[in-house]
Amino acid sequence: KAHHSSQEMSSEYREYADSFGKCPGGRNPWTGVSQFLQTSQKIIQFASGKEPQPGETVIYVAGAFDLFHIGHVDFLEKVHRLAERPYIIAGLHFDQYVSEVVIGAPYAVTAELLSHFKVDLVCHGKTEIIPDRDGSDPYQEPKRRGIFRQIDSGSNLTTDLIVQRIITNRLEYEARNQKKEAKELAFLEAARQQAAQPLGERDGDF
Numbered sequence: 739k740a741h742h743s744s745q746e747m748s749s750e751y752r753e754y755a756d757s758f759g760k761c762p763g764g765r766n767p768w769t770g771v772s773q774f775l776q777t778s779q780k781i782i783q784f785a786s787g788k789e790p791q792p793g794e795t796v797i798y799v800a801g802a803f804d805l806f807h808i809g810h811v812d813f814l815e816k817v818h819r820l821a822e823r824p825y826i827i828a829g830l831h832f833d834q835y836v837s838e839v840v841i842g843a844p845y846a847v848t849a850e851l852l853s854h855f856k857v858d859l860v861c862h863g864k865t866e867i868i869p870d871r872d873g874s875d876p877y878q879e880p881k882r883r884g885i886f887r888q889i890d891s892g893s894n895l896t897t898d899l900i901v902q903r904i905i906t907n908r909l910e911y912e913a914r915n916q917k918k919e920a921k922e923l924a925f926l927e928a929a930r931q932q933a934a935q936p937l938g939e940r941d942g943d944f
């Protein structure tokens with residue numbers, strides 16, 4: 739019951755997430771003060787297009803969200819209900835329950851990120867939290883501040899499960915086709931051999 743599986747956040751992805759905001763191609767062309775300023779507010783209004791208002795609870799969530807599915811929506815719905823007036827910032831993706839998107843979010847939720855966005859709450863699903871490259875907990879800072887919450891999305895669907903289903907169905911499809919193809923080839927070979935025989939030697943000929 740979680741919004742993404744442990745296989746979604748590989749070491750390659752973690753490196754990409756950390757390096758995207760630091761490379762020149764990933765810099766915000768208007769501000770350039772911090773890698774965390776690369777948000778949809780400065781690039782395009784992907785989300786609700788509004789700044790957090792006084793009294794709103796700023797909630798940060800980060801995830802791969804690479805194959806967006808109902809499990810992610812269920813997770814974000816649960817997060818949305820954590821506060822009377824939530825303002826949700828997503829690390830990589832977005833949907834109708836998200837107020838802002840961080841482009842190229844770092845893997846570890848750092849003090850700089852939390853302070854920059856004035857985050858009140860950080861949420862993660864029930865899946866395994868993969869350690870950072872140095873073995874540290876990527877959520878150690880929000881945990882230290884006492885603002886970390888694990889959320890049960892209530893959905894059994896994960897990206898890993900979807901990928902497994904796709905692979906399983908593909909293998910079953912290929913196996914069926916291989917059997918069918920083998921039968922067709924056997925039939926064609928039998929027909930070829932029969933056609934190559936002299937007329938009087940063919941089965942059923944007198």
